[in-house]
Amino acid sequence: MTQVTTRPAAPTGIGAPVDRVDGTAKTTGAARFSAEYHYADLAHAALVHATISRGTIVAIDTAAALAHPGVVAVLTHENVPTLTPTPKPGLNLNSLAPGTRVNYLNTDEVFWDGQPVAVVVADTLEAARHGASLVDVTYRPLPSSVDFAAVEDTATPSKSNPLMKTGERKGDAEAALAAAPVTVDQRYTTPPYNHNAIEPHSTTAAWVGDRLTIHESTQSIAFVRGHLSAKFGVPAANIRVICPFVGGAFGGKGAVWAGTVLAVLAARVVGRPVRLALTREGVYRTVGGRPPSTQRVALGATADGGLTAVVHTSVIRLGRVGGFGEQIVSMTNHLYATETLLTQQNEVTLDVTASTPMRAPGESIGSFALESAVDELAHTLGMDPVALRMRNEPDGNPVNGKKFAHRKLREAYALGAEKFGWADRSSEPGSMRDGRWLVGLGVATAFHPSWQMAANATVRLDADGTVLVRSGFHEMGMGAATAQAQIAADALGVPVSSVTVAYGDSDLPPAPGAGGSMQTASVAAAVVAACRKLRKKLGDGDPVTLLARSGKPFVEASVGSESRLGAFTSIAKTLKLVMDRRRYLTAASGAHFCEVRVDADTGEVRVTRWVGAFDVGTVINAKTTASQLRGGIVMGIGMALAEETLVDPRTGRIMNPSLSEYHVPVHADVPPIDVHWLDDPDPTMPLGLLGVGEVGIVGAAAAVANAVFHATGRRVRDLPITLDKLM
Amino acid sequence: MKPFAYLSPPDVATAVRMVADQPGAKFLGGGTNLVDLMRQNIVQPSTVVDVSGLPLTTVTELPDGGLRIGALVRNSHLAADPLVRSRYPVLSQAILAGASGQLRNMATVGGNLLQRTRCPYFSDLAAECAKREPGSGCGAAGGFSRGSAVLGTGTSCIATHPSDLCVALAALDATVEVESVRGVRRIPFGEFHRLPADTPHLETTLAADELVTAVEVPASPVARRSHYRKVRDRASYAFALVSVAAALEVRDGTVAVVRLALGGVGTKPWRAVEAERVLTGAPATEESFRAAAEAELADAVATPHNEFKIELAKRVIVSTLGGLA
Secondary structure, eight states: OEEEEOOTTOOOSTBOOOOOTTHHHHHHTOSOOGGGOOOTTOEEEEEEEOSSSSEEEEEEEOHHHHHSTTEEEEEOTTTSOOOOOOOOSOSSGGGGOBSSOOOTTSOSEEOSTTOEEEEEEESSHHHHHHHHHHOEEEEEEOOOOOOHHHHGGGOEEOOOBTTBOSEEEESOHHHHHHHOSEEEEEEEEEOOBOOOOSSOOEEEEEEETTEEEEEEOOSOHHHHHHHHHHHHTOOGGGEEEEOSOOSOOTTTTSSBOHHHHHHHHHHHHHTSOEEEEOOHHHHHHHSOOBOOEEEEEEEEEOTTSOEEEEEEEEEEEEETTBOOOOOTTTTHHHHSOOSEEEEEEEEEEESSOOOOOOSSTTHHHHHHHHHHHHHHHHHHHTOOHHHHHHHTOOSSOTTTOOOBSOOOHHHHHHHHHHHHTGGGOOOSTTOOEETTEEEEEEEEEEEEEOOOOOOOEEEEEETTSOEEEEOBOOOSSSOHHHHHHHHHHHHHTOOGGGEEEEESBTTSOBOOOSOTTOHHHHHHHHHHHHHHHHHHHHOSSOHHHHHHHHTOSEEEEEESOSSHHHHHHHHHHHHHHHHHHTTSBOEEEEEEEEEEEEETTTOOEEEEEEEEEEEOBSOSBHHHHHHHHHHHHHHHHHHHHTOOOOBOTTTOOBSOOSTTTSOOOOGGGOOOEEEEEOOOOOTTSGGGBOOOSSTTTTTHHHHHHHHHHHHHSOOOOBSSOOGGGTO | OOOOEEEOOSSHHHHHHHHHHSTTEEEESSOTTHHHHHHTTSOOOSEEEEOTTSSOOOEEEOTTSOEEEETTOBHHHHHHOHHHHHHOHHHHHHHHTSSOHHHHHHOBHHHHHTOOOOOTTTSOTTSOOTTTSTTOOOTTTTSOOTTOOSBSOOSSOOOOOOOSHHHHHHHTTOEEEEEETTEEEEEEHHHHBOOOTTOTTOOBSOOTTOEEEEEEEOOOGGGGSEEEEEEOSSSSSOOOSEEEEEEEEEETTEEEEEEEEEESSBSSOEEOHHHHHHHTTSBSSHHHHHHHHHHHTTTOOOOTTTTHHHHHHHHHHHHHHHHHO
16 A cells, blocks of 8 residues: 655645645656666566467477576466457446457467467566567468558448537438538548557556555556456455556557566466566557548538538448447537537448547547637638637537536636637738748537446544545545545644645545546545545544544544455446436637748747636646646647557557657647646536646647648648658 | 667777677667667667767867767767857857757767667557668658658658758768767768668667767868758757758859858758758859758658648758758
8 A cells, every 4th residue: 555645835725736645656766667666676678569460370399588697487378277268348347448359378369460379487587578579470461451540441330329429410411511511521541540658558566375566557447457356266355456556658558568467477477477568669569549530520600600511420440359449529529509519420340459548539639620610710710719619609519409517718818819819810811920830720529428436435533633544545646635635624624734645546436547637636535525524524624633532543434345346336336427427518628829930931830828727627637727728738738749550550569669760749849838727616526626637738739730730721630740741 | 778788898899899799789889779679679779889988079270170980979068169169159059959958968870870869650560660660661651740850751661860060061061970989980961860761770880899989070161150040849859840951152242151050850860961962053042042941842742740841941942042042
């Protein structure tokens, strides 16, 4: 269990810019990540990756690897114990845990280029990695389909489920489009992306008999525990998952991927604790990323800018052995008042890595197409793009009239426009210039739905006035523990410095996975409820005084249960929360304003100014909230200008699996980013929180593309916006 | 990484002897490229002879006003050297346009000359690459070639030389001094790197046992008015799509002296001989600069992915010369 004590002098209260409770531990190196736990007799593992996209292994020669000094074992499909087959995704939440359906090393089949086909275990990391290079695999390749562009036209509609519809229909949008006086009808494309968390996925696994301790870099302790329990046939209670610190994840550590299973398997086979720290290349080859997309957005409008038709369809790819059909068109269902609407997600299946959620899956790339198209319509109409959006701001959910729980987009736009100085913009593209730089200003809407899941928490107040909050949530760098310390301090009326938060451990009351921008709200609900219970036990008044008066050493209150029954109750509670949430449309939203400069000769684009104004409900911590929003915007700048996973269409192999060749923004690419929020609580969410983890990236790439158009008159509909597209 | 022997010689004579005696031995300078390639199993030396402790670390002024740069001078030191900054601004700017501060603090001048290409097919053992495996095909030709060369391409290789520093040295008529057990020899910079032709694995005229000991840059009054312009996909820490090293002296509206070299477009650091010929004696006008650029790129061969580089190179040549005129 990890306990981090807050800084003694920290200010208190909801909304205060409290320093991160783990800031000192991280900056001094005291914080230990999953590959930094030492065990006596620790062995190191390295993966051997398939170099074909589909086929079978006909021979695997491990002699040279085994002969290399320090190599302890080479695990292949020919010699490892049988694992329980990986379940297909179903109603059981644990079935959603694995990133792919492959039963690693239990099959001679290869499903994608990069699939692990052997694991070398050695006394040292160096011996393991060199041993891996000595394993000689012979394949019988089968014909494979890896070229997204080549099969895009064979896409079929993604299946809907009760929690997520993959398309909506209102009236006859195509007919309305054909009849509309003004239209935009364009195709937009986005490339594949990878998460590139600074900490590559890593696992340290130690078995004692049939009990497993695993240090794992994960967004979901429950998934790791549940999946490993199923795969290795041991009770979940025998598995302890520890992950106090996760060095970034962005969705890439939400599922359980090959490295985790294989580290645990290796530890079992060699009878020693095993560490498997993926190389950066290993992450690219074994962990899914965001799939590429092609999208059509068609808008029909009256001459004064009233929308009569909105069409948004998309195609993405899934891997043959898994993938996530992200909700690319869903925000289009909610953003604009329109007489007719047609949205539909479609997919193809290829012999490539299974895709997986990446920061604001769906909305981040869907917003690029939609918000570019709205900008195109504004230009066609000769309207200001903000005015066009406000002209079509709906009173209720455009598809079904369902009520908005909270809709403050008008206010966000007004705030952002004022801070940015939008009114000074000249509307004509190419009309602003500063020396060799063409200057452009762009705008786009951010939107991300808000959810809540059931979480458990225990709060204990000691006679000395200190508080211990226990909840097995996840800290991936966003400041989760700091926020919960502030929430507990506020609920109990004690200073933040009195609160210690224990998290990141399966021995703690279970909390939901960190994803979908819902962890803080979900855990807050449990922490606030537990604090309330605790106060009730003490009666009216200051809890610390009341406890002292009672003479008891401590008082404790829990929400949820750590028992098996409690887990089932949690699932039921979560389903109820999700279904309840469907009564309203609840979402965080915002407005991005940016300035770009484009070199008139070379087409080089630099983002030089950014203002984001957001409605994220209640802000718990001004400092970490600003960081989350800024981080999303930086990632959006990466999407807009640089990021692209290069998958060779001939082989299905990723050709730039490194941070030198996959370009994320460097410091010099990131301008000062000015973020603002309305700080207006949402009445339907715990503490009024709407979530801040993902909304910042949504719309960011469109804002850049729109600014580039304003600077140059050139519309780039194919990300990233590299200079060759502007020359 | 394949296990290797590590040797740390006390002087140059011992270092070159060690490499001469050990088949498969390699010199190690700053390690910013070689170590990466060893980790990727692209290069697997039997022995690494670490020369980074040898006393080749000074920049000294030559009697004619030129500079002698020790092969182990770190890139950041060279970029900051007052003589380099005042007499050869193009050299300082080229260095600072490359890599990152941390890498420049480690990387040596000698090592920079021997930098390997960043072609993705070269760095992936699962891909075809004739530079890595003589006689093999070229993965880039029908694959991702956005970064590939358009000048000096061979039948089996279109990989770009990645260095920025070398582009400036090509423009400055530098000389490379090398040493082996056979003695010292001097190689004009233009003859140091080879075109790939049908032997792309042979990248330089340096013998396997020769150590780069110094680079000499001759006195060059024109270099005082010089500039390095690098165009890339992000603001920092990216290899050039196109770069231009230029020095220009204009007298009475006419180009008296010009030095021009290109990066990001050639299979080796590309001295723009043809452009210089067209420009010398021509009016220092945008038309002349454009004509020179057209002449230099006339024989360029592109793929659909890197075709933009031809026009981009022309524009950057024109704007860089325009800035110096």
